[in-house]
Amino acid sequence: MTVYDERPWLRLYGDQPAEIDAGHRSALEMFRAGLARDPDGDAVRYFDATITRRELDAQSDALASGLLARGFAPGDRVAAYLQNVPQFLVTMLAAWKAGGVMVSINPMSRARELSYLLEDSGATVLVALESLYGEVARDVVPHTGVKLVLTTSELEYQSAPDEGLFAGITRQRHEGTTDLAAFIEEHRGQVPPAVDLAPDDVAFLTYTSGTTGVPKGAMNTHGNVVFTAAVYRDCARFQPGGSVFGVAPLFHITGLIGHIAISFLAPMPLVLAYRFEPGVVLDELRRHRPTYTIGAITAFNALLDHPSFTRDHFASFVSVYSGGAPISPTAEKAFLEATGLQVHNAYGLTETTSPMTLTPFGSSSPVDPTSGALSVGVPVPSTVVRIKGDDGVDLPLGEVGEIVAEGPQVVAGYWGKPEETAANLPGGALRSGDVGFMNDDGWIFIVDRKKDMINASGYKVWPREVEDVLAEHPAVREAAVVGVPDEKRGETVKAFVSLRDGHAVSVEEIIAHCKERMAAYKYPRQVEILEELPKTVTGKILRRELRG
Structure with missing residues (x-):
């Protein structure tokens, strides 16, 4: 053993x-168990709006019924090109109720990326924010297998949208698309056939x-x-x-x-x-x-x-x-x-x-x-x-x-x-x-x-360890470490850091801080101070963009 x-x-x-x-x-059965347990409890709270489980169930029933009426079949894919809005949950549940699969798409995806995701998944339905459709998807969808586009807005559900966060956002109707809220109301009260997932x-x-x-x-x-x-x-x-x-x-x-x-x-x-x-x-x-x-x-x-x-x-x-x-x-x-x-x-x-x-x-x-x-x-x-x-x-x-x-x-x-x-x-x-x-x-x-290991003069240097030491410096807000070519060492360690508000520090001080705390082959020989480090939308620092 x-x-x-x-x-x-x-x-x-x-x-x-x-x-x-x-x-x-x-997961659909899981939702329905919660619905039976507390149908009038809040499912979603979105700024000043609340949506009960009963209402979420009704909206997703209507959307699923509408999709089936448009030829959607079990196993088909619905792509969600949305931010953190209630419509994301409605879309997910409707896809399942129609026997389908939801494809979650990063709202930061641009045309090339969106095109690949729609084509690779074979999605036939796209639910998108009006703003994202106008900026990106409008030029992509005609070249994919998407047959139905439902658009919606981040302003939906709220009675008084925050003017700072939503400044400049207005409702936009786009040719060749169907409004999601109107589509749901058209099919409200309809219940899709039971599915056994x-x-x-x-x-x-x-x-x-x-x-x-x-x-x-x-x-x-x-x-x-x-x-x-x-x-x-x-x-x-x-x-x-x-x-x-x-x-x-x-x-x-x-x-x-x-x-x-x-x-x-x-x-x-x-x-x-x-x-x-x-x-x-x-x-x-x-x-x-x-x-x-x-x-x-x-x-x-x-x-x-x-x-x-x-x-x-x-x-x-x-x-x-x-x-x-x-x-x-x-x-x-x-x-x-x-x-x-x-x-x-x-x-x-x-x-x-x-x-x-x-x-x-x-x-x-x-x-x-x-x-x-x-x-x-x-x-x-x-x-x-x-x-x-x-x-x-x-x-x-x-x-x-x-x-x-x-x-x-x-x-x-x-x-x-x-x-x-x-x-x-x-x-x-x-x-x-x-x-x-x-x-x-x-x-x-x-x-x-595994792929980020740095080989400096034959010694293994793991960026994470150097980053943790950099984080101990009181002026450093975030740090990322990569390997860069070096004529003598093969690779050498380079650090990118952003600083905390109100703090100043020299490159030499940062290198000295690491040199005192690490083996000679590990500490960064090069340091670059940036205002912000590149990140994914989930907050993960993108080392690959720093390698140049």
Whole structure:
């Protein structure tokens, strides 16, 4: 018996179950159970608007009925090109009720990217914000297989839209499109035929970021979604009686599971604020007093750095998790000091339908004494995480290798890409591409992305370790480290940093700070100070854009 089969981490969950079972066959069944439990409770809170579960059910029934009347068939795909608005949930439920699959599209996608996603997924219906349709989709849709375009507005549902956040946004009707609200009213009262969605049926396609090639559509099944929603409920303690704030974008796997799916399962209201703008988010935290959230640490840092932030903004929260971007021990400590709350770590990928590891609620993640890395948690129940060498063999505890996950949250494969599925998901186990190790208690530590390792004069340098040291400098707000060509060393370490408001520091001071704390081959020889570091919409810093 190997140490992995013994699963030493299970004792860290205390009274939590060793196995997770949400008791539902599909995510739609999960929603309907919450509907039956509290039909007139709030499903969504969006600025000054509220939508009950009963109304969300009625609107999605109408949309599903309308889609079926237009020739939509079970297995067809509906693409959602939306921000964090209530229409996202209506679209998702309607796709399922019509027996179909939802395709979540990053609202930052431009024409080339949108064209690829629509073509690759084979979507026949597009639900888009009017603004995004006019800016991007109008020129793309005619060249795809999309047959029906439904447009809507971020101004919907509200009685008094915020003039700052929505300044300059007006209703725009576009030729060849149908208004979503009018389409729903046309079919209001209609109920689509019952569908029996099985755990292995695909709930949505979520596209990887494409850092190692073209984006791949991960086929997140209903079974995947139900399982990971239950993980948040049982292990992260996102319990009924509160509300979850949608700080992450809904199109991303964190938003799909850590916001929408858990709001269906608990059930609890989901608080939305259109898109992430720190001042607006802080206002909505005060207005709605949510109790749970999960988002990137970069988003939380932006809230803490905002001039209007006070500890009171987080006074209602019970459980706060962070995922999508690494947390340094410095950032964890700063969040605790600013809010009085422990930010818990979570780690997962699109292909694990959100979490594969979590820091159990009420625990703090340990820091590795050698690398200084903060643990990303322990494997969630029903899940086995292994550390494998280049030869595919399990490594002993403490040794660094690729993180590989097996469990009910791992997707069956990539849409239309059998070769990529075979390479990245051999035997149903996900090769994460992340390098890390497991300690004797089952805590997982991520060293870095495998492809980001820097080879400086034959020595391995992992950017994450250098970034954590940079984060300890009081003037540094964010940091990213990459390898750049060097005639003598082959590669050398270059750091990009942004500074905290009101702080000034020289390049020489930053280099000296690292030199005092790291081996000679690790500290950055080059430092560039930027106003902002490039990030994905989910807050993950884009090292590839910094390599030049």
